Amino acid sequence: MKSEQLKIPQATAKRLPLYYRFIESLHAAGKQRVSSTELSQAVKVDSATIRRDFSYFGALGKKGYGYNVQYLLSFFRETLDQDERTNVILVGVGNLGTALLQYNFSKNNNTVITHAFDVDEKKIGTKVGEVPVYNWDKLEEIGLQNVSIAVLTVPASQAQKSADRLVKAGIEGILNFTPVRLSVPAHIRVHHIDLAVELQALVYFLKHYPL
Ligand SMILES: NC(=O)c1ccc[n+]([C@@H]2O[C@H](COP(=O)([O-])OP(=O)(O)OC[C@H]3O[C@@H](n4cnc5c(N)ncnc54)[C@H](O)[C@@H]3O)[C@@H](O)[C@H]2O)c1
Numbered sequence: 210m211k212s213e214q215l216k217i218p219q220a221t222a223k224r225l226p227l228y229y230r231f232i233e234s235l236h237a238a239g240k241q242r243v244s245s246t247e248l249s250q251a252v253k254v255d256s257a258t259i260r261r262d263f264s265y266f267g268a269l270g271k272k273g274y275g276y277n278v279q280y281l282l283s284f285f286r287e288t289l290d291q292d293e294r295t296n297v298i299l300v301g302v303g304n305l306g307t308a309l310l311q312y313n314f315s316k317n318n319n320t321v322i323t324h325a326f327d328v329d330e331k332k333i334g335t336k337v338g339e340v341p342v343y344n345w346d347k348l349e350e351i352g353l354q355n356v357s358i359a360v361l362t363v364p365a366s367q368a369q370k371s372a373d374r375l376v377k378a379g380i381e382g383i384l385n386f387t388p389v390r391l392s393v394p395a396h397i398r399v400h401h402i403d404l405a406v407e408l409q410a411l412v413y414f415l416k417h418y419p420l
Pocket residue numbers: 300301302303304305306326327328329345361362363364365367371386387388404
């Protein structure tokens with residue numbers, strides 16, 4: 210994502226893929242313009258936030274007209290590097306890893322899982338969907354050309370040492386599905402997806418902030 214270069218707030222950067230997905234569907238449906246209210250209802254972000262987010266990229270919308278869908282689409286595609294393919298690896302082809310490999314990410318964007326790794330002899334050498342499973346012990350031998358992101362779906366007990374090895378191999382970003390809070394050098398970005406925490410948060414919000 211080029212948002213670092215644009216110096217936009219991280220919260221805005223995180224919403225960009227959400228906007229992009231919706232704008233892409235509008236474009237596919239032949240829609241030519243969209244208002245911030247329509248956008249707001251679709252992506253469930255209030256329209257003032259949308260206008261502020263968009264203002265970081267310059268005046269993209271016109272009062273009473275809304276936003277030009279084609280313009281937004283090319284703008285987001287470029288900002289999110291959608292014209293460039295991003296190669297990703299996945300480590301740990303168990304229940305969760307298999308489900309992620311079977312989900313076709315590239316249908317919606319240009320992110321492709323090219324390699325999967327595991328230690329289980331029964332899985333090494335097989336394919337899940339289109340993705341070949343390699344021997345994790347051979348990571349360095351196989352090498353990671355043009356790969357900067359890893360999805361981590363190993364058991365918790367293996368998480369930290371797997372992350373250490375990924376960092377040594379040159380990975381810059383880890384999408385961590387394990388419950389472990391990873392320690393990594395400052396230049397490595399970790400995004401943590403903890404379903405238990407998300408569920409707990411939802412329970413809390415339902416109780417304390419009823420809609
Ligand atoms: N299954 C879920 O719904 C779920 C949901 C949220 C989070 N998680 C977390 O995701 C992780 C994986 O969960 P799961 O249910 O898929 O587990 P799993 O036991 O089914 O799969 C783990 C896989 O990792 C492999 N593995 C073990 N050590 C490895 C290593 N050092 N290097 C590479 N591969 C290795 C195993 O052979 C296995 O294939 C866990 O940390 C779990 O807490 C799972």
